Amino acid sequence: xxxxxxxxxxxxxxxxxxTLPFPTLLAGFVAVLxxxxxxxxxxxQAAAAAGADASQIAGWMTALGLxxxxxxxxxxxxxxxxxxxxxxxxxxxxxxxxxxxxxxxxAVGVFIFAxxxxxxxxxxxxxxxxxxxxxxxxxxxxxxxxxLRFGMQAFASLQGNLLLCxxxxxxxxxxxxxxxxxxxxxxxxxGGAVAGFSGEVTTSQIAFSFVAPSWIAPEFTxxxxxxxxxxxxxxxxASQNAPGFATLQASxxxxxxxxxxxxxGGLALLLSPFGVYSICIAAITAAICQSPEAHxxxxxxxxAAAAAGxxxxxxxxxxGSITSLMSALPMAWLQMLAGLxxxxxxSGSLFQALNQESERDAAVVTFLVTASGVTLGGVGSAFWxxxxxxxxxxLLSTLRRA
Numbered sequence: 001x002x003x004x005x006x007x008x009x010x011x012x013x014x015x016x017x018x019t020l021p022f023p024t025l026l027a028g029f030v031a032v033l034x035x036x037x038x039x040x041x042x043x044x045q046a047a048a049a050a051g052a053d054a055s056q057i058a059g060w061m062t063a064l065g066l067x068x069x070x071x072x073x074x075x076x077x078x079x080x081x082x083x084x085x086x087x088x089x090x091x092x093x094x095x096x097x098x099x100x101x102x103x104x105x106x107a108v109g110v111f112i113f114a115x116x117x118x119x120x121x122x123x124x125x126x127x128x129x130x131x132x133x134x135x136x137x138x139x140x141x142x143x144x145x146x147x148l149r150f151g152m153q154a155f156a157s158l159q160g161n162l163l164l165c166x167x168x169x170x171x172x173x174x175x176x177x178x179x180x181x182x183x184x185x186x187x188x189x190x191g192g193a194v195a196g197f198s199g200e201v202t203t204s205q206i207a208f209s210f211v212a213p214s215w216i217a218p219e220f221t222x223x224x225x226x227x228x229x230x231x232x233x234x235x236x237x238a239s240q241n242a243p244g245f246a247t248l249q250a251s252x253x254x255x256x257x258x259x260x261x262x263x264x265g266g267l268a269l270l271l272s273p274f275g276v277y278s279i280c281i282a283a284i285t286a287a288i289c290q291s292p293e294a295h296x297x298x299x300x301x302x303x304a305a306a307a308a309g310x311x312x313x314x315x316x317x318x319x320g321s322i323t324s325l326m327s328a329l330p331m332a333w334l335q336m337l338a339g340l341x342x343x344x345x346x347s348g349s350l351f352q353a354l355n356q357e358s359e360r361d362a363a364v365v366t367f368l369v370t371a372s373g374v375t376l377g378g379v380g381s382a383f384w385x386x387x388x389x390x391x392x393x394x395l396l397s398t399l400r401r402a
Contacts, residue, residue, distance in 0.1 A: 020303060026185050027294035027341070028307025031084060031285040032315060034150075034338045039089040046095035047275065050107035059213035060275030065316025067276045071267050073309035075260060081253045082289040082305035085264055086282035090239035090380045091232050095277065098228035105219035111272040112218050113229040114236065115265050118278075121237065122261030130242075138389045139246035141353035141363040145370025145385055146243055146283055147346050154339020161332035164194050168336045184293050184341050191333045200330045210317055213274040236278050239380035244281030246386075250349055251290040252298060283382075284342075291345040358400070362393035 043064070047057040068085045075083040091114075099107050121127050158165045171190040175183035195201050241261065248255055260281060268279040288294065289304035353363040366389025374381045 020307070021295070023182055023185055023293060024295050024300075024304045025307050026188065027289050027291070027304040028309075029311055030184065030188075030337060030341050031282075031288040031304070031308045032311040033334065034288065034341070035086055035282070035285040036315060039087070039092065042089060042092045042096065043087065046092045046099060046277070049096050049099040050102055050104050052104060052275075055211060056104070056214065056275070058211035062211055062316050063213035063271055063274040063276050064279075065312055065314075067267055067271050067279050067316075069309050069312030069314075069316055071264055071279055072312055073306060075263060076302050076305040076309060079255055080299075080302050081248070081255055082251075082286060082294070082301045083248070083255065083260070084282035084286040084289060084305050084308055085279050086240070086244075086285055088236040088240040088278040088280050091236040091278050094232055094235050095228070098232065102221075102224060103219065104216050106221050106224055107277075108216045108273055108275075109218040109220040110224060110229045110232065111277045112269060113220065113225045114233040115269040115272055115278065117229075117233045118237065118241075118265035119262055119269060122258045122265055125258045127237065127241070127261055128257035134246065134249070134386065134390070135359060135362075135393060136249065137353050137356050137359040137363045138366045138386060138393060140250040140349045141366035141389060142243060142370045142382055142385050143247050143250045143283070143287065144346055144349035144353055145367045146247075146382055147287060147342050147349070148367075148371045149373070150284065150335075150342050151339045151346055153335045157332040157335045161330070161336075164191060164198070164200070164330065165332055165336045167191065167194050168333070168340065172340050180293075184337070187340050188337055191336065195330050195333050200333075202328045209321055215273050216275070218273060235379055236280060238383035240278070240280040240283070242386065243283035243382045244286065247283040247286050247290065248281070250352060251287070251345075253290070287345040288338075288341050291342070292348075293341060293344050358397070359393060361396055362389050365389045365392045 040061070043061065044057055047060050052060065064087055068087070071085040072083065075085070095107075095110075099110075102110075154165070155169075158169075168187040168191040172183045172187040175186045179186070192201075241264075245255075245257055245260075264279045264281060268276050271279075285308070286305070289308055290298075290301055294304035295301045350367075353367060354360050356363075366385045368385075369388050370381050370385030372381055374384060376384055
């Protein structure tokens with residue numbers, strides 16, 4: 001909570017100071033950590049597929065970090081809502097195969113083309129109209145399905161890492177009883193201590209450095225724009241932006257869809273020549289900052305998102321160090337930390353999804369399809385979960401009224 005404390009100076013004038021709770025600050029840190037740990041390697045693969053060398057890839061990471069930091073801070077402070085931005089992980093996975101054998105200039109041409117389509121989608125308001133017709137139960141079910149694998153990964157990591165992950169879970173469980181707001185903090189510290197004492201943190205590999213992004217002149221190849229740019233646009237909107245807005249909706253936040261799409265797509269469009277292939281509304285990392293663990297008051301959880309924006313800026317400044325930092329941290333520690341941080345959001349989403357009996361069957365379909373990870377036509381399971389859940393919702397509602 002942002003606690004205001006009235007103080008009086010020598011002239012009797014009221015002065016105000018505030019404190020940012022550590023769990024709120026930690027939620028922002030964990031959100032950024034999870035975002036980078038879960039998909040930074042995919043970004044490197046996508047850049048390497050386009051022929052970028054290590055220095056150019058580090059420059060891309062710098063530009064992405066700065067872009068996400070600026071957009072997260074600006075949107076969060078503007079709306080006073082925990083709005084996090086992120087790169088498109090499904091889009092990056094598509095680029096890993098789609099950019100094989102192309103030049104960096106052609107890759108930048110694809111980025112500019114796709115981001116221009118995203119801006120156009122926001123300006124016309126098509127995406128906003130689609131988001132308004134999604135039932136809350138289906139949005140919550142989709143969010144639960146997206147986050148399920150993180151919860152499963154957390155406990156799957158017990159196999160082979162029993163001491164590290166078991167100690168984190170035990171500390172988290174005890175703190176949930178007596179100090180629930182500090183449960184994730186305690187798990188982080190406990191896991192860090194165990195990893196440090198067991199020699200699993202290789203700090204000697206960490207080297208902090210700033211690598212400035214370089215301008216790459218775009219080259220537009222019509223065949224490449226159609227074969228890669230259009231699918232990349234569809235995947236980004238369906239598998240990244242749609243879950244991002246659904247996450248906000250499931251967490252009880254109402255935001256104007258079109259202006260946010262224009263803002264994120266426009267910033268990505270401006271930064272495309274520097275390697276920023278996308279800036280989207282985040283789902284998974286945003287859920288961490290939108291959870292009760294971030295702050296008990298939903299109206300103050302934007303503070304966690306603002307903290308995440310600052311951490312994004314720091315990761316951008318040290319973009320050249322991301323790979324070495326990720327390699328220094330035990331993957332099991334990251335997986336358990338992410339799972340524990342998202343448990344509250346998963347349980348809340350499941351409750352909201354299954355609370356309405358008339359919508360329960362459609363919500364279960366949405367949840368299972370999303371959690372399955374199925375990919376059809378290059379589009380991820382979150383989109384197909386909404387589609388099949390929506391079809392089930394319409395058919396069941398119509399037939400029951402008949």
